[in-house]
Amino acid sequence: MTFKELNIIEPLLKALNEKGYTNPTPIQQQAITPALADRDILGIAQTGTGKTLAFSLPIIQHLHLQKADERVKGIKALILTPTRELAIQINECLNDYTRYTAIRHAVIFGGVKQNAQVAQLRAGVDILVATPGRLIDLINQKIIDLSQIRYFVLDEADRMLDTGFIHDIKRLLPRLPKNKQTLFFSATMPKEIADLSRSILKNPVKVEVTPESSTVDTVKQYLYFVEKTEKSELLIDLLKKDRAKSTLIFSRTKHGANKIVQILCRAGIGSSAIHGNKSQNARQKALSDFKSHSIQVLIATDIAARGIDINQLDLVINYDIPNVAETYVHRIGRTGRAGNKGTALTFCSNEEKKMLKDIQNLTGKNLIVLKQ
Template identity: 75%
Template sequence: MTFKELEIIEPVLMALNEKGYITPTDIQQQAIPPALDNRDILGLAQTGTGKTAAFSLPIIQQLYQGKNNSKKREIRALILTPTRELAIQINECLTDYTKFTDIRHCVIFGGVKQNTQVRELKQGIDILVATPGRLLDLMSQGIINLNSIRHFVLDEADRMLDMGFIHDIKRLLPKLPKHKQTLFFSATMPQSIDKLSRSILHNPVKVEVAPVSSVVETIEQYIYFVEKQEKKDLLINLLKKDGRKSVLVFSRTKHGADRIARILCKAGIESAAIHGNKSQNARQRALANFKSNDIRVLIATDIAARGIDIDQLELVINYDLPDVPETYVHRIGRTGRAGNNGTALTFCAQDERMMLKDIQKLTGVILPTASN
C-alpha cells in the first residue's frame, strides 16, 4: 500500500515523495483512513513507529480541504506533547508535510522566553504544537484562544502521566470545544490512561502496532561485559574503529553525560551532551549539530532523549544500563527505523548484571556477547 492509495491529497504527496516517504508504516495504514473520515482514534504505538505522520497527515488534509469562515486565521488543530524535544520534532515534520500548502503552524514550549513564540502566534496559525505548561500560561494571558479547535491530538499520554502533566490536561480539556476530532496516542495503557481516553474519545477506532518487547527484534544487539572503570576506554576504541557517522550514547546521569562528552572530546571525537540541566538553546544547538553531522556523537540522559528522532541513526550505545527494562527498549528503538539497519551495543558492569537479567526477561532476547 502507498500513501496515494490511502487517498492522501496531491500537495502532501509531493512533500512526502520529496522526503522519500512512499510506503506507509503499519500505524499509518491503520490510522489514516478513519482519521480522514473524522473519526476519533485510540492509538497504541511506540515512539519511532511513524505515528507523527499518522495523526498529522489527516489533519493537514482536512484543514487544506476545509473552509475557514473566520476573517482571521485561527488555531484549528492542537497537538499536545509532553516534552520540548518532541514538540520541536513534530513541528519539523509539519514543516515537511505542509511545504506545498498554505497551512501555517508553530511550536510553543517552556524554558525559553515567550516573545518569539507570541509574535508567531499573533501572525496567525492553523496548527499549534505545544507542551502543557506553556500552553496554559499563554492561555491565561489571553494570547491563545482554543474556541476554533477542530482537531485535538494528545500524544504520548502515558509519558504525560509519568511527568506529572495529568492535572494540566484535566485543566485544559474543558477549554476545548465539545465537538472536535480527538486523536489519542499512548505507548502503554495503564488504568489511569484508559480512564482518561474513555472520558475524551467518542466511539474511537482503535489502532495498535507491535508491543514494546517485539521492536527490539529488528535491531542487531550486542553486549560487552566490562568493568566500570574500563568503559571509557572501550567507548573510545569502538568509536575510533567504527566508521558510522551518527552515534547516540546513553548515560544514566547528567553528570555522567557531561563526563563522557569531555572524555570523547579530549580523545579527538566530536561530541556533545544533552540533559535537563542544559538550557533549551544549548540542547537544540547540540541536537542540530548532531543531525547535520557537525558532531558525530551525542550523549543523552533518558529524559533529554525523549523526542529525539534522527533519520538513519546507525548506532546506539548504552554506556550505563537503565534502571527500568522498558527504557532499554525505548533507547535502542531510536535506531533501525523506517526499514533502516540499526545496531545497539550495551556495556554491562558487574553491578549491572541484575538490570541485564530484567531486560532480557522483558524482551525475550538473550543478548549475544560482542567480540572486541
Template identity: 70%
Template structure:
C-alpha cells in the same frame, strides 16, 4: 500499499515525494484512513513507528480541503506533547507536509522567552504544537484561544504521565470544544492512561502496531558485565573501535551524562550531553551537530532523548541500565529503523543484574554476553 492508495491529496503527496516517502508505515496505513474519516483514534505505537505523519497527514488534508471562513486565521489543530524536543520535531514534520498548502503552523514550549512565540501567534496560525506548561501560560494571558479547535492530538500520553503532566491535561480538556476529533497516542497503556483515554475519546477506533518485543528483533544486542568503576574505560574502548559509527549513549542521571561527556572529550572523542538542565539552545545545537555528523557521539538521559528521531543511528549504548525494562526497548529502538541494521550494547554492573532478567523476560530474548578478556 502506497500513500496514493490511501487517498492522500496532491499537495501532501508532492511533499512526501520530496522526502522520498512512497510507502506508509504500518501505523500510518492503519491510522490515516480512520483520521480522515473524522473518527476518534486510540493509537498504541512507540517512537520511531512513523506516528507523527499518521496524525499530521490527515489533519493537514482535512484543513486544506476545508478552508477558513472569514478573514481571521483561527487555531484549528492542537498537538500536545511532553517535551520541547518532541514538540520541535513534530513542528518540523508539519513544515515538510504543509509545504504546498497555505496552512500556517508553529510550536511553543517553555524555557525560552515567550515574546517571539506570541508574535507568531498574533499573526495567526492554523496548527499549534505545544508543551502543556507554556500552553496554559499563554491561554491564561489570552494569547491563545481553543474555541475553534477541530482536531486535538495528545501524543506520548504515557510520558505525559511519567513527567507529571496529567493534571495540566485535565485542566486543558474543558477549554476544548465538545465537537472535535481527538487522536490519542501512547506507547504503553497503564491504568491511568487507559482511564484518561476513555474520558476524552468518543467511540474511538483502536490502532496498535509493533508489540513491544518485536521492535528489538532486528537489533544486534550485546551485554557486557563490567564493574561500575570500569564502565568509562570500556566506553572509550568501544568508541575507538567503532570510530565511524554514530552513537547515542544513555546515562541514568544528568550529572552522569555530563561526567561521561567530560571524560570522553578529555580523551579526544568529541561528544555532547543533553538533559533537562541544559538550555533549550544548547540541546538544539547538540542535536543539530549530531544529526549533521559534526559530533558522532551524544550522551542523553531518557527524558531528553524521548522523541529524538535520528535517521541512520547505528549504535545505542546503555552506559547505565534503565530502572524499567520497557525503557530499554524504547532506548534501543532508536537504532535499526526502517529495515537498517542496528547495534545495542549494555554495560551491566553487579547491582544492575536484576534488570537484565527483567529485560530478557520482557523481550523474550537472551542478550549475548561479550567477554572482556
C-alpha cells in the same frame, strides 16, 4: 499499500516522497483513513511506529482542503505532548509534511523565555504543538485562545500520567470546543488513561500496534556509563581506535547531531549529519558518501535515519539514549543485517538511567557493561 492508496493529496505525497516515505506503517494504515473521515481515533502505539505521521497527515489534509471562505483565524489544531523533546520532534516532522502547503505551525514549551514563542503565535498559527505547562501559562496570559480548535491530538497520554501532567490535561479539556475531532494516542492504558479516553472520545476507531521488543541476535550490545560532559571524549577515543568501521551515531536532536559533527571535525574525524534541517540534496550526498565509504561516520536523528538501509554497517552508537525504548530496537536493528554481525554501543549518563531500564525491560536483556 501506498500513501496514494490512502487518498493522500498531491502536496503531501510530494513532501513524503522527498523524505523517502513510500509505504505507510501499520499504525498509519489503520489510522489515516478513518481520521480523514473525521472519526475520533483511540491509538495504542509507541513512538517509533509512525504515529506522528498517522495523526498529522489527516489534519494537514483537512486544513489544506478547506475553502478560503471557510477558514477562520486562530489555532485550528492542537497537538499536546508530555515533553519538550517530543514537542520539538513533532514540530520538525510538521516542517517536512507541510512543505508544499500554506499551513503554519509552531511549537511552545517551558524552560525557555516565551518571547520568541509569543511572537510566532501572534504572527498566526494553524497547528500548535505544545506541552501542557507552557500552554496553560499562555492561556492564562490571554495570549492563546482555543475557541477555534477543530482537531485535538493527545499524544503519549500515559506519559502525561507519569510526568504529573494529567491534572493539567483535565483543566484544559473544558476550554476546548465540544465540536472537534480528537485523536488520542497512548502506549499503555492504565485505568486513569482509559477513563480519560472514554470521557473525551466519541465513538472512536481503535487502532493498535504491538510493540516491537525483539533485538537482533546478530548484534552485540554494549554499554558505557559515562557522564554527559565526557561523552564526546569517549566517542573520539572509540572512533580513533578503529577508523575502518562504518559507524552510525544517533543523536536525539538536530542541534546535537550538528554538535557531534563539529566535535569530530576538530578531532580530525570526517563525518556528516543528516536531519530535518538539511536539504534533500545534502542528506542524499551524506548518505551516498557513507555508503561508498568516503566518510566512515554518519550522525543521524531518529526521524532522518528512517531512510537508511545499509547491509554492511559495522557499528551503531547511541550517543543519546532514546526517550522511548522501542526506538532503541529500531536503531540497533540497522546493523547485523543480511546475516552480518554488528555491534551496538550505548552511552548512558546519570539522567538517562531510567530510559536504559525501560530498554532492558522491553528487550529482556541486560547490556554488557564496558569500562572506559
